[in-house]
Structure formats: structure tokens, C-alpha cells
Amino acid sequence: MVNFVLQTRPLFETHTGANIAEVLKSAVSEWGLQKANHGIAVVTDNARNMDVAVREAGLAPHVRCFAHTLNLASQAGLSVPRVSRLLGRVRRIAAFFHRSSTATAALAAKQILLELPPHKLIIDVATRWNSSLDMIEHYLEQQAAVTATLLSNDVRRNVPDIDTLDGSDIRDAEDIVNLLKPLKTATTVLCDEKNPTVSLIVPLKHMIEHNMASNEEDSPTVSNIKRAILNNLYNRYTSEYNHLLECTALDPRFRALPHLETDQRNDVFHRLKEKAVLNQDESKEGASGHPPAAEQPLGQTDKAGAELKQPPSKKTALEDLLGGTFDEPVAQHISQIDYHERWCFQFILAVGGSSLCIFSPPIHLKKKRLFHEWCFQFILQPEGAKETKTHLKFIYRRKENRN
Incomplete structure (x- = not known):
């Protein structure tokens, strides 16, 4: 892109x-x-x-912007009174080390003694919620060195009003990091400038709402954070939800829409069919000189399908977020799609390969033009799908033989 x-x-x-x-x-x-x-x-x-x-x-x-929406939801979670007080204490400790050269030197010595990374404590920025999470993470990493430094005589005599966090504070800080880290990862995923990210909004929102569901084992602090985040997200994207669902369905990585009920999923596919028909009619009227996709010789489309290469498998932040939710059910939901859509889906599996994996970028539209035209033929002309189905069987079997 x-x-x-x-x-x-x-x-x-x-x-x-x-x-x-x-x-x-x-x-x-x-x-x-x-x-x-x-x-x-x-x-x-x-x-x-x-x-x-x-x-x-x-x-x-x-x-x-979903990244901005996540920022607002996270800020709501961090505004919980218990969390706000905890952040204030960590912020006060970090600010002290930034002001005092003596304390900074003592901290560096303790880091060497305790074999900890030589990282400095950081102070959060009000406009970036991620910085609050980073501030807590840095403190937890350097907790032993910070405690030893603040208890040393050279430092203690000058700062009688600064205390380290107690056991309950540390547990809450660790819970906050574990709870909010997926939101930070989601923000990073949404900052991708090479691929469109609108198709990620619904899956990521579903993942966050699932993670923020109440649990009997949650501490009071965690329960309050989850409630604040869910309340902030609840009314977001209601007016444009159908449009976002269609964007998600058109992304091969989330094609199965496993988080929806069968009726809801069928409604999305039905709307896409209607829009595809309208788009094809407009294309025929505006570009009569170009032959329709159905008239492409099978040899040419076969060559195009053979040139589709699978990207190298690699683990990314998106796989960490959605790997257990949106990649596994793909094959399970094929049976719930009607006849010609199911063959379109199998074609994606055949020539797209790992393109359906959520850690691969969406199929490049320019290079895969014929691939998308074939998919539209299944949606628009199911009555003529028999000949194409036979050809797809050949490609699918050839794919299996190569594997």
C-alpha cells in the first residue's frame, strides 16, 4: 500500500x-x-x-481511528482511582531518579551488582497511554535495584518522603501490565503503513472485549480496569459496524468471521454479493472495451494461479493477538457457506496457501487480480461455476501433490 x-x-x-x-x-x-x-x-x-x-x-x-479509540479506552482503565494512585507513586520515584545524579549513579551500581539490564526509569506522558505501561514495566524490571538504592544511606537521608511499592502494589502493577499489554500490541499492529488495517478493527475489538470479560479470579483492581475499558468501548463503531464487518470478510485472513453467529455471517456475505453485482454492472457500463473476467482463457488464469507464492511463515504481533481466535476456525466454517462460496473459499485455500494465516499480509490486489476476478465469478455467476469448479479441482489437487 x-x-x-x-x-x-x-x-x-x-x-x-x-x-x-x-x-x-x-x-x-x-x-x-x-x-x-x-x-x-x-x-x-x-x-x-x-x-x-x-x-x-x-x-x-x-x-x-481505532488506535485513538484504544488510547481512550486505555486511559479510562488507567483512570481507575487505585491505578491512578499507583501510577503516581511510580512516577514520583522515576522523577526522583531523573533529578538526582547521586541516586542515578547508585542505581547503576546496584544494577551491575544484581546483574540487571542498565535501563533507566522512564516517566509517562499524559497523551501517550503506552508510556504509562512502559513506566510500570521498567519499574518492575528494576524493582530490586530501585529498592536497594532507596534504602542505601547515601540516598535515604536526602529523600525521606519516597517509599518503594509494597507487595500488594507490586501484584497490582504486574496485573496491570498483563492486562494492558495486548492493547499495546494492538496499537502497534494498527500503526502499519504498508497494509490496510480497517479489516482489523472488528477482530481486534472482539479480542479486547473477550479479554476484558469479568473473571472470578480477578482482583478488585483488575475488575475495575476491565469494567472501565468495556464501558468506554461499548458504544464505539455502532453506526459503521456493518461496513467494518464487510471489510473484515473481504480480508482472506478473517474470511470465516468465526466470531459471528451463522445468520449474521450469512447477512454479511449477502450484502457483499449485492454490492459485487452492482459493482460489476457499473464496470460493464463504464469499460465496455475490456473483456469480462469469465472470458479469460483457463491457461492464462492457470498460469496466474501457479505464480502465487506463499510468503515465508513468521510470527508477528498480530498472530500473538488473534492466533487462537481467528486462524483455527477457518476450515470449520466453510461448511456453513453456500455451494459456490464454499468453492471460492477452497480456491483461496488452494492457491493462497498461508495467505489465510493471520500473520501474513493480505493478498496483494495488483498481483492477484485474476484471483479476485475468479472469486467474483463464484459470487456473481453460480450457475456457470461447474466448468470453473473442474479447473479449480485440478489446481487444488496439484497443490496437494506439491505438498
């Missing part, structure tokens, strides 16, 4: 929704982005003035 910046405009007036809407409408008109029967997608943060601006500009779909 390649990104281009069409324009950057200063806005000297107050940043009201109406003023921002005028800038958006001007940009759409200047660059000729209007297209009949097609919306113009907009991604913004969760600010209310942006909601007003996009609505008044008549742009849709409007997708709120």
Missing part, C-alpha cells in the same frame, strides 16, 4: 465542525474526488467536531 498526501491546509479559524466541513468539501471539489454511487471514506479521531464536520460535508463512510 502506498500513501499520498494530496494537500495540507492550515485552519486559522476556530476548529468547529462547520469550519472543518468547509475545508473537506473544498478539498473534495478541488481534487475531483466525487464518484457516482460511491462514498468518500474519512478517517478521523473521536473528537465531536470531527463527527459534525464529516456529517456536514456529506462524506461516508466515517471510520474513527
